[in-house]
Amino acid sequence: MLIRDARPWGGASVDVVIIADRIAEIRPHDPTSAPVGDTVDGRGRLLLPAFSDVHVHLDSTRVGLPFREHTGGAGVWEMMLNDRRNWRDAEIGLTERVAGTLERMIANGTTRVRSYAQVDVDCRLEKFEAVVNAKEAFANHADVQIMTFPQAGILREAGTVELLEESLKQGADVMGGIDPSQLDRDPARHLDIVFGLAEKYQVEVDIHLHEPGELGVFSTELVLERTRALGMQGKVTMSHAYDLGGVSESVSRSIIDRFAELDIAMATVAPAARRQLSLVQLAEAGVRVGLGEDGQRDYWSPYGNCDMLDRTWQLAFTNGFRRDDHIELALAVATMGGASIMSHESERVAGVGDRPGVGVGDRADLLLVDGETPSSAVMDRGRDRTVIHDGRVVADGLRVVGR
Incomplete structure (x- = not known):
C-alpha cells in the first residue's frame, strides 16, 4: 500500500x-x-x-438505541444492580448491540480494544460470549482482548469463582478484579483469587479500582506486593485509580516510581477527578498509560459515543492541558499508550515529547x-x-x- x-x-x-x-x-x-x-x-x-481503547465495557452498551432515563443509584453495587435489572430488556439483543458498538468504534478509528466482559451468577457467561462473538466477527478489522470481569465482586455471591475460571478456560485474555477492599471487603482473598487464576491460565491482570484515598492506596500496595512476589512485572494494569494522587505528594511519587519499577500499567477513562496521579509524571517515569471510554450510553452512564478522539479531548480537558505538547501527549496516550498495554511489541510513550507509532x-x-x-x-x-x-x-x- x-x-x-x-x-x-x-x-x-x-x-x-x-x-x-x-x-x-x-x-x-x-x-x-x-x-x-x-x-x-x-x-x-x-x-x-490508530486509537487503542483499553477500558471499555462492550457488554453493557446501549449505543444506537433510544436514549433512556438514567436510573442508577449511588456506588458500584447499586449501579451493578441497576444494570442487572435492565440489561435483558433492551430493544435489540445483546450480541447484536455489542457487535454494532465495536463496528462503530472501528469506523471512528479504534483498531485495538480491551473490553470487559461481566461474569457473575446473574448473566453467567452470556455477556462474555457476546463479546467473543463480536471479536470473531471483526477479527480482520481490530485486535480485541477480553477481560473476564467480576463486576459484582468475587466473594459476595457463591459460584462466581467457578464461572470466572470457566471463561478463562474458554479463552479470556485478562483476569479482572474490582475494589478488593470496598466491594468484597476481603482484599487479601480477593487478590489471591485474581492473581491465582491469572497465574494458572497465564493471563494478565487488570484491577478496577474506585476506592478513595488511603483505602485505594492500601489495595494498591497489596497489588504491588503480589506483582513483585509472583514475578508478574509487565502483566498488571490498574484501571481508574483516580484517587491515588490525593493522599500526599510523597505517596503519589512513591506509587508512580513503583509502577515504573514493576512495569505496572495505568488505564484511565479521563474522569472529572481532581486527585488523579499526574499524567505528565506517569509518562515521564515511563509508566505505560492508556485511555478508554468505559461504559457507552449504558445502564451505568449516558456518556460515550464510540469516538476515542472525543475521549482524547476529555483527557486533555480534565487534566487542564493547554500547551500543544501536553494535548499531543493525551493523543499519544490514546493511541500508542494503550497499544503498549495490549502488546509489549508496541512502543510505549516515553515522555511528554514522544510521538511513537x-x-x-x-x-x-x-x-x-x-x-x-x-x-x-x-x-x-x-x-x-x-x-x-x-x-x-x-x-x-x-x-x-x-x-
Whole structure:
C-alpha cells in the first residue's frame, strides 16, 4: 500500500510505503509520482497511530438505541444492580448491540480494544460470549482482548469463582478484579483469587479500582506486593485509580516510581477527578498509560459515543492541558499508550515529547484525519477519517469496509 500526501503527527507531507502489516518506507511527498498498488490519498491529512481503547465495557452498551432515563443509584453495587435489572430488556439483543458498538468504534478509528466482559451468577457467561462473538466477527478489522470481569465482586455471591475460571478456560485474555477492599471487603482473598487464576491460565491482570484515598492506596500496595512476589512485572494494569494522587505528594511519587519499577500499567477513562496521579509524571517515569471510554450510553452512564478522539479531548480537558505538547501527549496516550498495554511489541510513550507509532518498522495500524495540527484535531475532532489495520483499509468516511 502507498499512502500519498500525509503528515505524520502534523509534520511535513510524505508518502508512506506499507508492506504487509508494517511501515516499510517514508519519503518526501512527490506530487508527480504515479499511484502504485493499493494507493490511499492522504489529501494532506494528519497521519496518526490508530486509537487503542483499553477500558471499555462492550457488554453493557446501549449505543444506537433510544436514549433512556438514567436510573442508577449511588456506588458500584447499586449501579451493578441497576444494570442487572435492565440489561435483558433492551430493544435489540445483546450480541447484536455489542457487535454494532465495536463496528462503530472501528469506523471512528479504534483498531485495538480491551473490553470487559461481566461474569457473575446473574448473566453467567452470556455477556462474555457476546463479546467473543463480536471479536470473531471483526477479527480482520481490530485486535480485541477480553477481560473476564467480576463486576459484582468475587466473594459476595457463591459460584462466581467457578464461572470466572470457566471463561478463562474458554479463552479470556485478562483476569479482572474490582475494589478488593470496598466491594468484597476481603482484599487479601480477593487478590489471591485474581492473581491465582491469572497465574494458572497465564493471563494478565487488570484491577478496577474506585476506592478513595488511603483505602485505594492500601489495595494498591497489596497489588504491588503480589506483582513483585509472583514475578508478574509487565502483566498488571490498574484501571481508574483516580484517587491515588490525593493522599500526599510523597505517596503519589512513591506509587508512580513503583509502577515504573514493576512495569505496572495505568488505564484511565479521563474522569472529572481532581486527585488523579499526574499524567505528565506517569509518562515521564515511563509508566505505560492508556485511555478508554468505559461504559457507552449504558445502564451505568449516558456518556460515550464510540469516538476515542472525543475521549482524547476529555483527557486533555480534565487534566487542564493547554500547551500543544501536553494535548499531543493525551493523543499519544490514546493511541500508542494503550497499544503498549495490549502488546509489549508496541512502543510505549516515553515522555511528554514522544510521538511513537508512525515510523519505519511500526505496525501499520493508522488513522488519517483532517486537522491543521494534532492539537487542532483534538479540539475540532474532524470527521474525514480513513482507518488502516495491519496494512488494510478497514474503515473510510466513518463506515467499516471490507466485511
